[in-house]
Amino acid sequence: MTMTDTIPWAITAAQAARARPCPLCEAPPGAPCQRKPAGDHLARFLDAYTAGQLTRACMAAVVGELVVIDRSVIVQDGAR
Numbered sequence: 001m002t003m004t005d006t007i008p009w010a011i012t013a014a015q016a017a018r019a020r021p022c023p024l025c026e027a028p029p030g031a032p033c034q035r036k037p038a039g040d041h042l043a044r045f046l047d048a049y050t051a052g053q054l055t056r057a058c059m060a061a062v063v064g065e066l067v068v069i070d071r072s073v074i075v076q077d078g079a080r
């Protein structure tokens with residue numbers, strides 16, 4: 001990993017997803033689904049995507065980093 005790997009979409013995607021309540025665990029807007037390490041359910045990203053707040057490219061990038069694809073998977077902060 002280099003500094004250039006820390007690309008803005010990761011921050012944007014996480015913020016867009018976290019701006020909405022989680023449809024799975026009902027974490028309120030602004031709060032992560034999981035505290036340590038901080039991360040959010042994939043369901044939250046899907047929710048933001050279907051609401052048009054996340055681009056297809058962002059969604060593809062998020063999903064592309066996952067080994068297991070399930071709405072209950074936690075997408076960790078900074079793991080991307």
Ligand SMILES: [Zn+2]
Pocket residue numbers: 022023024025026027033040041044
């Ligand atoms: Zn959640």
